[in-house]
Amino acid sequence: MLQTNPEIDHIVSKATELAQNLSHEYVTLEHLLLCILRYEPVEKVMTDLEIDMNGLTADLEAYLADQSHLIIENSEPKKTHALERVFNRALTQILFSGRTQMQLMDLLLSIQSEPKSYAQYFTVKYGLNRKKMMELYTQLRTETAGVRGDIAIKKAEKILEFYCDNLNTKAGDGKIDPVIGRDFETNEIIEIMARKNKNNVLLIGDPGVGKTAIAEGLALQIEIGNVPEFLQGYTIYNLDISSLLAGSKYRGDFEEKVQEVIKALSVKGKVILFIDEAHQMRGAGAGSQGSVDFSNMIKPALTKGKIKVIASTTWEEYTSSFEKDRALMRRFQRVTVDEPTVEVAKEILTGLKATFEKFHGGTVTPESIEAAVDLSIRYQTDKKLPDKAIDLIDSTCARLKLSTAVWTVTRADVIDSVSKATSIPIEQIGNTKTVQNFEQNIKENLYGQDNAVDSVLEKIYVSRAGLKSISKPIGSFLFLGPTGTGKTEFAKLLAENLSMKLIRYDMSEYQERHTVAKLVGAPPGYVGYDDSNLGGGMLISDIEKNPNCVILMDEVEKAHPDVTNVLLQMMDEGMITSSNGKKANCRNTIIILTSNLGAADNENNTIGFGDELQKTGEDDKAVKKHFAPEFRNRLDGVIKFNKLDDMSMRKIVAKYLIEINDLLLDKQLRIRLAETAIDELMSKGFDNKMGARPLQRLINEKIKVPLSKKILFDNVPVGSQITVDFLDGEYVFNIVVPNDTIHKVDDDGFIVLEKKV
Secondary structure, X not given: OOEOOHHHHHHHHHHHHHHHHOOEOEEOHHHHHHHHHHOHHHHHHHHHOOOOHHHHHHHHHHHHHOOHHHEOOOOOOEEOHHHHHHHHHHHHHHHHOOOXXXXXXXXXXXXXXXXXXXHHHHHHHOOXXXXXXHHHHHHHHHHHHOOOOOOOHHHHHHHHHHHEEEHHHHHHOOOOOOOOOOHHHHHHHHHHHOOOOOOOEEEEOOOOOOHHHHHHHHHHHHHHOOOOHHHOOOEEEEEOHHHHHOOOOOXXXXXXXXXXXXXXXXXXXXXEEEEOOHXXXXXXXXXXXXXXXXXXXXXXXXXHOOOEEEEEEOHHXXXXXXXXXXXXXXXXXXXXXXXXXXXXXXHHHHHHHHHHHHHHOOEEOHHHHHHHHHHHHHHOOOOOOOHHHHHHHHHHHHHHHHHOOOOEEOHHHHHHHHHHHHOOOHHHHHOOHHHHHXXXXXXXXXXXXXXXXXXXXXXXXXXXXXXXXXXXXXXXXXEEOOOOOOHXXXXXXXXXXXXXXXXXXXXXXXXXXXXXXXXXXXXXXXXXXXXXOOXXXXXXXXXXXXXXXXXXXXXXXXXXXXXXHOHHHHHHHOEEEOOOOOEEEOOOOEEEEEEOOOHHHHHOEOOOOOHHHEOOOHHHHHHHHHOOHHHHHOOOEEEEOOOOOHHHHHHHHHHHHHHHHHHHHHHOOEEEEXXXXXXXXXXXXXXXXXXXXXXXXXXXXHHHHHHHHHHHHOOOOOOOEEEEEEEOOEEEEEEEOOOOEEEEEOOOOOEEEEEOO
C-alpha cells in the first residue's frame, strides 16, 4: 500500500501557493521544480554538487514572471497535463521498484523525461544530468530518510548539525560567556565522564542557577584545551528535542529521526550530547498510550556507554517526571547545582562585566554590580542567583542604551530596574527621605490615635533605613480597640502613603476549619488542588501578584484558630507555603490584624457607673486567651487604639464635611455646618462602644438626604452656600444666594467692591 510522503505534500502545497501569488491559472512543472530547488535539503546538496543554484533558480523565476498569458485574477490554480504525467510516471517507477513511498528523486527523474518542458531544459542547461541526479539521490536519502548502515563521518556531522547546536563552535566564535565559580560542579562532571559505563550526568537545580551555563562552560574548556586528556577533541552538541518532533506527522517518523541521531553520535565519536529540559525526554514522540518515547529509545545507548549525555532539569520537573522513570534515572549520575553565594555571584557578574560593555557599548560600574546582587536578593526572592542579578544589569544596560549615546550604569539605575521589575516604589528601595512626611499625612487623616501611629511608623523607619532583618516582613501588628476607632482606616492610610497595594481579607468568612484551603489551597486529592490560578490559595496568589503590599486581616478573632496558624511562618520567616508546595515571599509586606478582643469587657464598669471605675486590661487578657503564645511572640507589636475623644469626633465631622464639599464642587455649591449642628451630631452620633460609625450613619440621614432633596427640588442657584443649623430640635437648611457685588483688586492689592450695572 502506498504511503504519503509529507515532504512531497509540502512541496506541492508550496508550488500551488507560488502559482496563486503569481495569479497563474495553472500549476506547471516550472512551479514544482522551483519549489523543489528551494527545499532546504535539496538546496544544500545541490550546492555540495557545485550546481549553480543562483543561476538555476533565477532563470526559473524569470521564466515564471514572463508567463503573462497564464494570469487570471482570483482563480484556483489547476494542474497541467504535463504535471499529471510527471506524477503518474513517478508513481509507475516506485511500483516497479517495489517501494511504498514516493521520493523527491522520483519527481526529478520524471521531470527529466519531459523533453518539451522548460523545467527539463533548465536542468540540462546547468548540468544536472542523470549522474548528478543519482548523487543527489544518495545524499538526499542520507539527509531526509536517515542514516543507513555505515555512514561517513561527514554525513553524521550533517545530521547532528541539523538537529543540534554545536556548543564547541559557539565557544570558538566567542558566543559563550565564561563560567565563573563552578569549578566543583565541572570537575564532578569530568569525573563521571571518565567512567566506562553509565558515564552520563543529570544536572538538577532551581531555574536560573546556571545549569546550562555549566555545560556551555565545559564546551569552552574543551575548546581551549583545559580538560583532561580523555576529553581532548570532544564535541558537545545541544539536542533540540522539538526539532525531532517537527514534521513527524506519521507513525515511525520520530523514531527514525532519533535512531539517526543516535547512530550519527556513535559514528562521529568523541561527542557529548547535552539535553536541556531533560524532563521532555519522557513522553516525547509517544503518540498513544504504550508507545515508545524518546527516553525508552535512548536507554540502550546510555547503558552500553555508546554515547555520553549531560542532561539538566529543575527539582520540580525531576520529582514529577524524571524520578518516576527509575530505569532511566539509574543510567544517570546526579549532580546538584545550588545557588551560588553572594560573593561568587558578584565574581560572576564582574567576570561578565566586559561582555555586557562590549555588547551594549557602555560602562558598568562595580557599585552597580554590588547593587544588582544585593537588591535582587532582597527584593526578588522568587528568582535565583546569578540569573536574577544578570537580568538586572542586562535590562539596565538596554534601557540606558536606548535613551542616550554615552552612558554608565550606576546604583541608581539598578534601583530603577528593580523598581520596575518588582513594582516597588523607587523611594522604598533606595531613598529614605520621603518617609519624613508619612507621620504628618497619616495623623492629619486619623484622629486621636497618635500613639498607635507612632508605634507602627517606628517599624517602618527601621525598614526604610535598611536595618530590618531581610528574612522577616516589614512589620506584623495586631490592632486592638473598640469598633469605629480607625483600625481599618489606619491600614488604608498606611498603604496609600507607602504606595503599597492594600489586600483585605474579612476574617468572618473563615470561621470554619476547612476555610484554610481558601487561603493556602486545597490539600492533595481535593477539588481545586491542581487549579493553576487558585491552586495555591487566595493568599498565595495575591502575594505573588503584589509582593509589595499591606495585608489586612479584619476582625481576626472571628476566624478559626487553624486559619491564624498558617500565618506563623509568614510572620517569622517572611515566607508562606501553599498546599501544593508553592512558596510566596512576604518580606516586603506589612501584616495587619485587627480585633475587638476585650473591648466589650473594658466597657463594663466595676460597679456599674462612673467612668473612673471603668475596667482596663481586659483586652490583654482576651488576647492571651484567644491566641497561642507562639503566635503572640511573632507579632512586632500589639497596637491599642483609644476611644475617640470629643475633639477627635469634631475633626471627624469636619472630615465628612470636606468630603461632601468635594462632591459638591461640580455643582458649584458649598455646605457649612454651624456649631449647633455639629454639637447635635456629636451628642447623637458619638458612642463609646460604637466609635465613629454611628456618626457616619447620622450624617447620611440628617445631612446628606435633606441636602439631596434641596438640590433636586429647590433649584439651588449656582454658587450658593447652604448653611445647616440646629434650631428647635431639627436641622435647618438655609440657602445663601451670592450677592450682586463684583470683587476687584486695585493696584495696591486691596479688594474693591462695586455694584453690578
